[in-house]
Amino acid sequence: MKRLGRAVRGFLGMLAGFSSLIISWTASYFILRVLFQRFGAPSSVYVSQLLGMLLGFLILFCIGGLISLITYGKQNKFYSPILNAVRRISKGDFTAKVEDVERYGRMGELVEGINEMASELSRMETMRQDFISNVSHEIQSPLTSIRGFARALRREDLSRETREHYLDIIEAESARLSGLSDSLLKLSVLESGSFPLEAKPYRLDKQLRNILLACEPQWMGKGIEVEAELAEVTVTGAEDLLSQVWNNLLHNSIKFTPPGGKVMITARLIGTEAEVVVSDTGAGISKEDLPRIFERFYKADKARSAGAGGSGLGLSLVKKIVDLHLGEVRAESRLGEGTEIIVTLPLSVKEERERE
Ligand SMILES: Nc1ncnc2c1ncn2[C@@H]1O[C@H](COP(=O)(O)OP(=O)(O)O)[C@@H](O)[C@H]1O
Ligand SMILES: [Mg+2]
Incomplete structure (x- = not known):
């Protein structure tokens, strides 16, 4: 017409x-x-x-x-x-909109483009503001507790144990702050889009085994049983970035699983893809929260997560890194029963990129 x-x-x-x-x-x-x-x-x-x-x-x-x-x-x-x-x-006024697009006939597409640009810019602006408020919030809570315990340490009648306890908290909160800045930096570098993916072939099962060993004090300390079923798989990817993925997933499972629970990690080959599943018998995630856990700063159970000392950036980093490898990550979970995070990676990122 x-x-x-x-x-x-x-x-x-x-x-x-x-x-x-x-x-x-x-x-x-x-x-x-x-x-x-x-x-x-x-x-x-x-x-x-x-x-x-x-x-x-x-x-x-x-x-x-x-x-x-x-x-x-x-x-x-x-x-x-x-x-x-x-x-x-x-x-900077992104509420601007050209009305009556039909009026512009042949130029309608251009006008629609302008409207789309405005609404996209406005969405990004909201995201930016949310981001800033989230970051300030995440910085504020450890700082508040550091300040409070530092002040408390001034009292002279404290026992040695109490003093040690306060110092432990200060140390942990500082570590949390530094982890936050680390994650933010990583996310921003990865999101800049200019990140060169230095993919090399390496043994995925060995990497997973090493990470499990490195986490041993944590799961042993919490009385969690860990089971691993790692088939021999060689993937081509950025080893250190993927190591961050497994670390984040494993830490979440340990964090959200009560003592006596079980964490299971499996790696296997399916066709031209490697599949890694990290599952646990922990707190689980509700149906409403499940689609949102990969968002930045999203914590399903605010009270519990705050106590556990996370920033809500872990899974967004996981997703970003897996995306960079052209893989997929999804979560399955039932509240109170446990969680399963499934990551699939193409065996060779390069071949996958060429095919695209
Ligand atoms: N294994 C798990 N069991 C239960 N809940 C989980 C698990 N992994 C992630 N979650 C939920 O997803 C949220 C986001 O995870 P993440 O991005 O790693 O943030 P963080 O660990 O810093 O809280 C967590 O706050 C938690 O509510
Ligand atoms: Mg986490």
Whole structure:
């Protein structure tokens, strides 16, 4: 329908052009005829034809000028909402919107593009503000507790054990702050998009075994049983980044599983993909929270997570890193029963990239 309208309009435009041409030439012909009758025609046919042509063009220009003069106001009215919106957007007002998109006909797509840009910018601005408020909040809570315990340490009647306990808390909270800044930095580097993925082939099962060993004090200390079923798998990826993925998943499982619970980690090969599953018999995640746990700063159970000392960035980093490897990560969970995080990675990122 739109295309037909456009064709009709184009045809009418051409018709108008032709008619103006014919009108100009006819007018020029008659004017010259009158003039020649009154003042005598030039002796040379060439000169009379030249005069006819010049006059024809003059009249054509006059008609064109007249038309653009008439439509100028209309054009102004046509473009000014677009210009206004663009100006407002450039000044940071992302609520700007061009109304009545249908009015713009052929330019409708451009106008729609401007509206889309404004709403996308506005969404990003909201995200930025949320981000800042989340970061300040995450910085504030450990700082408050550091300040409080540092002040408490000034008291002289404290026993040695209490003093040690306060110092432990201060140390843990400082570590949390430094972990937060570390995660933020990593996320921002990974999200800048210019991150070169240094993928090399390595043994995934060995990496997982090493990480399990490194975490041993934590799960042993909490009285959690850990089971591993690691098939021999070689993947091509950024080893240190993927190590962060497994670490984050394992720490979550240990963190959210009560003493006496069980954490299980399996790695296997499925076709051209490696699958790693980290599951636990811990607190689980509710159906409402499940789709959101990969968002930045999202903590399903605020009270519990705050006590556990997380920032809610762990899983968003996991997702980012897995995405960079063109893999997939998903979570399955039942509240009170346990959680299962499944990561699949293409065996070779390079081949996968080439195929895309
Ligand atoms: N294994 C798990 N068991 C129960 N809940 C989990 C588990 N893993 C993640 N979650 C939920 O997802 C949220 C986001 O996880 P994450 O991004 O690692 O943040 P953090 O560990 O810093 O709280 C956690 O706060 C928690 O509520
Ligand atoms: Mg975590």
